[in-house]
Amino acid sequence: MFLEMPAFFCAGEPSGDLYAGLFIRELKKQFPDARILGVGNGQMRDSGAEIIFEYTRLMSLGLKDSVMSACHNYSAYRNIARWLCRLRPRVFVAIAYPGMNLLLCRYAKKIGVRVYYLMPPQIWAWGKFRKFFVRKWVDSVVSVFPFEAEFYRGLGIETIEIENPLVSKLSVYKRNDHHKRIGFMPGSRPSHVRRNMPVVLELTDLVYGHIADVECCLIAYDSRQANDFKKDVKDGVRVVHENRYQVMKNCDLLVIGSGTASLEAALLGVPQVFFNRPSFLDFHILRRFVRISEYNLANIYFGKKVVPSYVGYGRARLVNSICEVITNTVKLEKNKPYGTRGSPMFTKEVQ
Template sequence: MRYYFIAGEASGDLHASNLIRELMRKDESAVVRGFGGELMEKAGMQLVKHYRDMAFMGFLPVLLNLRTIKKNFITCEQDLLQFQPDVLVLVDYPGFNLRMAEFAKAHGIRVFYYISPKIWAWKTHRIKKIKAFVDEMFTILPFETEFYRQFDYPVNYVGNPVLDAVQSIPPKQPGAFFKKGNNMPDKPIIALLPGSRLQEIRSLLPRMLKAAASFKTHQLIVTAAPNIPDEVYRELLKGYEASLLQGKTYEVLQQADVAVLASGTVSLEAGVICCPQVVCYRMAGGALFFKIGQKVLKIKWVSLVNLILQRTAVRELLQHQCTVKNIREELEKILNNPAYRKQIDANYRELINRLGEPGASARAASLMVAKLQQKK
């Protein structure tokens, strides 16, 4: 069968790549094409456009790049029709993907959605488009089944692919071996993970660096997003002693005493790896956007760890709260308060238990192939 994938960011690229591998195992005739990243390409997909050309975040960047966004839609629509897949598989990224779902449906192409848009957080009205244009939704968070049920829309809960991704990495290396292999001093690590979008990196990394640099007993490691040029990081790292590593996010989280990270999938990844964390989010607008967000958002937390556990298991520093002082204070607690750290460890054990068994990618692939074969 022929599969067309669309993923618009780094985490989507990772989870879609694992799904593609499983689809190819279960469907020997599988041909995969689409928008995504190098991981999807490595898994066997014919890459049409890289997500680095699609990752616009926030009102102003979207406004300034409307021409590019429109061109991306036209390219995708034309390529989809030319390829004529048995199914369009969408991975999160709702602003782009829901429009493509409508287009595909209008042209008689089946639509599967893997990793639901976060409509339980905001823009709940998108449920109308999902019900109208998405044939099957494959969800990865346990609470999403109940959320969709209230709209009379059955979904396929397959478990969380973060468990698969983390399970696929080698066991933790001895600290000294890891540091020597990466030309680092033999000092404990504070990991800084400022996200995968240029705007959030420029907003968060300077604050992270300034806060973490206070802890002289530790060294700083910044994980680089594959779609961001090294020059961006080098400019921001001027004046700081910090190592920059690319393609080793999980290994860094395994080694770190604590991670300061951008809100997103990486929060859940850190939780599954059991690395204590400080969750950060800050874009233009500060306190005003925070107040607006409180009215617009339908959730109490933004990090997946807290959402799944339904309590504040890890500290979130959002908008005007994301200051050097607040980051530094939270790092101090994690690094120097054994009872506080012990509670975080207990929270992570509960989180892993709630996520269930690994194998989300394989379960999703089996279901997709079965549903496509039923319609033949």
């Protein structure tokens, strides 16, 4: 598949960087001398890729953020397109971030580069019209989700299904610290964090005020985000980013505002509650175009509701709903690991 090098990978946000890094590591095992370069951040860099452009100023999500960042994303698109033209890689691999990556797929195809799309557009959720762009500009879709691979094949699009690399990566973690702890993960994109952080800060105050002998910690994606978190949190709330998966595993409960982090927590077997606080425009306008009723990636992946999830624009309602789950869950027995897809996360389902 990737015998012809060099290969250019393009990840526009943290979850794409994560999967790209895992994918490149496996690729490097088979082809140690392969030259891989592209757009990404720490995970891709650590896997051995040459980073020519960092995505940190991209990462828009939703209607409002996409409109606000359109000019910058177009500038980034032109910059990356110039690199593609200059380097002329044999393979272009787009990872997530379809707002810009679909256009880059179009350009790569135009200059004769073979195009793969890892973590393709979620047209099973919304924007099904994008299937025409994928069919025209992408040679093969690469999916880590069985339901997604089946969906794309049903559209007549060439699809390669691979095992989700997170499954094997996370299976090695065991809990090694049984102090009562609640972890908070407000998201990876700056716009997500801005909306979710007020909910997290209010929840940490409530937890310290009503639950004895519990530690609250904010789990950051990287050191840059950790430094941003430290500016907002009060004394007593620990901010961590190193050895992130072990910290997650050592929690009694995780309060999560990111889809990929929710799936990671599910694969780790850690109880969690998921919440999402979209922008006003997304909540009242964009959701009318969404074709699915379930927003949590772990629930979609396992095919059943294993994670309580709350989506809403109002902060007070989200805080009240999450508080109820915290009260019921923080007293549960030790974490029970997942067996296969469909295994329950909670000893008692929370409505």
